[in-house]
Amino acid sequence: MGTVRTRFAPSPTGYLHIGGLRTALYGYLFAKKNGGKFVLRIEDTDTARYVEGSVQIIYDTMRDSGVMYDEGPDVGGNYGPYIQSERKDIYTEYAKKLVEKGGAYYCFCTPERIATLKDEEGNVRYDKHCLHLSKEEIEEKIKSGVPYVIRQNIPEKGVGSYHDLVYGDISVDYKDIEDGILIKSDGMPTYNFANVIDDHLMGITHVIRGTEYLSSTPKYNLMYDAFGWERPVYIHLPPIMKDAQHKLSKRNGDASYEDFVKKGYVKEAIINYIALLGWSPKSNVEKMSLSDLIENFSLEGISKSPSIFDETKMKWLSGEYIKEMDYDTFKSHALPFLKQSEVFGKFDTDKLLNLVKTRVQIFSEIPEKLDYLKSLSEYDVNLFVNEKQKASVSLAKEILPKISEKLSALSDFTNSALFESLVSLSADLGIKKQALLWITRIAITGKESTAGGATEIAEILGKEETLERIAFSLNLLNK
């Protein structure tokens, strides 16, 4: 076999959903793993379903996520054009060839006649009515402008078998396959035809796509065989589910790649996670960059059964990426989200960001984690009670003035200096430092739990604000 060539062939119907992106990713990984090429082809033969702008979304998503193609409409290549609507003449030419070879035939049946073919369950199955038209009849009808389609001629007997690298041997009886339309009456090909022609002409060696094509693949093979072309290797992928019953889809309002990016997921984590959905590496390592994925990817790890999308796990992965990010990278990603916080601009940006770096899994959690810094308003003084830390309301009343006094004398208002100072104060007072720090933190935040400890927060608030807040809390306690 020559160079491995895989392709991703989405239709521009509005967005690139998670399942589609995973299909693209596997095609990309398999090609890269084998030193091959990954091709993007736009399947826009259904003009009615075309959605403006969706081709651009496909380009953007693939670029942004790193699942980048070597050949495609906007990057070129030697097998173009890569947009099916620009290949119409090619399909017409090959359709004629297939008719000559007996693999297809002209059909002039009206929709009305087709409708009479409905069985009890409402399923229509074409009866090969036009297969037996004579050459003269066909020529005459075409000449006189009778609308027609070109149908595939499926053998009436026999079984179509092939080997799928994920699902193994698949066999479908030809009697269960209908003579599907290859060329529509508007002259455009259907997926069933364009897909085969393009995959062959573009030198695609491995066809990677969803399981929805598992049982229709034998009819594609019939065409490869009729043309005398080598069949590609098939790799069908199980679907990604929203729950046990439903596929993940935008139609159900499920998030897409761009939605997750907007929600503040680390991009690498999204790709990493979807790679793991339906595929498992030989090792137990789960956090993998795109290049790690290329290195570790193998077809044997692809599962046959559908997998349910678990946003919680993706969130965890995102958090792992954030924790390992160097600060500057983190800052550049986090800043747009920090700006949505009410505390942005009121305090030192770097200090705020440092507070939050190990405490968020996705960037959008930043504002909520920092909101407590906003202002101090009336709160339940019972928050001072903490049995484990030996803190109580009365102790708070007693030591808060001393804390205030100590802090007002402090010139170096940094975390470490504050910590040292307060610890020594607790020793002087003969109380647990935990109790003193607990009371301090409650006094300056009024919150049971906060991102950051007492002295970290005090540093961010600054001396003036810290002392004001302690005074406010003291006042509250003495009410």
Added chain:
RNA sequence: GGCCCCUUGGUCAAGCGGUUAAGACACCACCCUUUCACGGUGGUAUCAUGGGUUCGAGUCCCGUAGGGGUCACCA
């Protein structure tokens, strides 16, 4: 409904005839700790079901149930 395919904890999953049935997320507990988080340790929890085959079955075969896909001039 016909046909094709699938079925290991709540979720992702390893396993390819002999294992105490990995690991991860989630959950719980404990430790660490300046609350929370991080980190560490431990724990709860899985082979859909009934028959075979075999000395031995999550692994092989058949049935049943459940689920997915497909049966378009959509891809």
